[in-house]
Amino acid sequence: MIKVGFIVNPYAGMGGAVGLKGTDGRIKEAIARGAVRESPAKAIRFLSGLTRKDLLFFTAGGEMGEDELKSAKISYTCLYHPHNPQSDQNTSIYTTAADTIEACKKFLQNNCDIIIFCGGDGTARDVYSCTGAKTLILGIPTGVKIYSGVFATSPESAAKLLSQWNGYSYTDGEVMDVDEEEYRKGNLNTRLFGYAKIPSSSIPCQSCKQISCGDDRRATEEIASFITEIMRDDTLYLLGAGSTTGAIAERLGISHTLLGVDAIYQGRVVGSDLNERQILSLLDHFGKVKIIISPIGAQGFILGRGNQQISHHVLERTGIDALIVVATEAKLKNTKSLYIDTGNPAMNEACGDTIQVICGYRMAIRARLNKEIILSECGPGG
């Protein structure tokens, strides 16, 4: 049996339709503006789409999962009851992020194999703050902001993924921290909060005959193998955030800052978790520089979000040609195009319309490149 912790943020997504761009701290206002709950219906769509019978559900009381499991006629064990499980639009007491976190703690205490949550980036951050990279998570996108790479594309695709999951295959997904107040003003300030483990299906695409490139870990190892093969002793390498770049460091036998930028020269770390100023200082001492980075988040930000240390000031010194973008095919699968926002429009233009992404051993994909981030069009990924 696969033990599933299932939790619903009943208020996720309510702010979107009423122009609040998120519900963090604004639930009352959203309700006052006439917002309706979207999470419960999407949660039920997910539950109704499950085709396997070997799932053992644990959940939180009332609208945090219990109600939806009841509606879908799925048996469950309720491990946590929020203080006001019957909260509704007529009361002034609502479930909070603290309830999400407490429920997740109970799931972990009961050795859940995976936590499925309905919500947005805020919910992802709350769940991840409990699980870290220890337990797999998967988001059903019901929130306004979906910038994290831990979401399925729809409730149905989440159901399909869980139904086909072998119980152990996983890949990494970024959890993004979005400043909601800035977001409401139209500014997208994101911070890479962490890397969660999300389930991956190892079933090859039968319908389209495409040969499976193997699971994500295998592809990550291939990328690491290739990149370490081409590294030269006369070049300084700036290694960006992420688990894909982390695999390169691991292959070199050196430490790596998961959420930051490190500098490597002749196989040794010469700078850890560098900020922009420190990077610029290093560039004074090295003539040849390459920047190895991986797209971040559901929207595939190469530059400009989550790795702002690699600024246009840095790129003006190294040149755009110094970029080596790495990502597995699985990671690119749901990202129709990648985004670059160097902060310098002329430099953005110089990047062209496509970019080469190393996706395996001596293997690359030509990916489309966007330079404008349109907030309202950022949809769910995963």
Add this chain to the structure above:
Amino acid sequence: MNTKIILDENEIPKKWYNIQADLKTPLDPPMHPQTKKPVGPADLEPIFPKELIRQEMCQDRYIDIPEEVRDIYTLWRPSPLFRAHRLEKILKTPAKIYYKYEGVSPPGSHKPNTAIAQAYYNMKEGIERIATETGAGQWGSSLAFATQIFGMECKVYMVRGSYDQKPYRKMMMQTWGATCVPSPSPDTNSGRAILAKDPDTPGSLGIAISEAVEDAATHDNTNYSLGSVLNHVCLHQTIIGQEAQKQLDMVDETADIVIASAGGGSNLAGLCFPFVKDKIDGKNPDVEIIGVEPAACPSMTRGMYAYDFGDVAGLTPLLKMFTLGHDFIPPSIHAGGLRYHGMAPLVSRLHADQLIDSTSVYQNEVFDAAVMFARAEGIIPAPESAHAIRVAIDKALECKKTGEAKTILFNNSGHGHFDLSSYEGYFAGSLVDYEYPAELIAESLKKLPAIS
């Protein structure tokens, strides 16, 4: 104006054209994998029949096609030459587009042109069993077809990715009496070694070649057969280009541009070598000859001209060719027949001598062209063949811009009836545009064996 230009059966060429006689620069000899010295006929005799070894090294301009082979060729040859009137109309181009269609053969591609010849010579020398490899299955099914005609056994090592996802090619081989196993397989030392290292590998043509060569070397009365790359394979395929020249003559046309897709190089050689002869002889000196490769595996376009092994395990002789490195496993593009790290030495030599040009194209633009062609001309092409179609269309569109009425000829080397799931992927928008990381290529080729 006729749409089909058809030759009579008695006009099937009686000789293959051997371009070795006309090379400006002679081929560098193949080298022994251990001694790194030039291989002689004796080195090849454990796995090839004497006549094919002779043809491999022969400098005669023309080599007779045995009457028994010509007789079997009549099952589908001469293949038709089509004028693509409807495609021209859709493109609104002044160019005249002709294509040779090899999909009329029983296995549905150009491959039996050499499979029949190879099986015949093996049979004549008493060989009872042939081992070979296959990528997408076109070669494996062609050799299965050929060996059953001559009452021989056939063992096909099929690249596992294709084996799993192309069940109908497997069934064709079974129908024609061959045994087909996924490669890497537990049947050979080289297969077992790769499986031990990487049990989930999708395999590659280079791995499958290692297995088939080992099979032939370790089984009594078994020879090896290769569907591309080697000189004698290119030789047998020249029947395509010779027929095409006769057919163009019938409509008073001279080709300005000749295009064929290129994986191992035999399809390109087959259509183009007779035209290269015209270029060398000065009969048609300006004819532009183009090999089209996948961007994912562009050996001529991006590779290095150097000695390299023909297989992953390093069992084959070292060949001087354009290569991406024998340990390069190309990504899983739908044109499985073009997933080969090297290029035929003869094609490579001509490319190095600038007699053959090359270009590479992405998977999605190939399928754009395939669908356009199918909607215009009816025939659903194999993804491999569609590489040539892509460039033919691009050239026709260039003519539209310049107003030139050039004559474009390409080889539609096979039908895509067993590739419809690839089309499904294209329509679903799920095809990935793989490419070879060219800027990093020099670093990735460090492992080529050193030949002084």
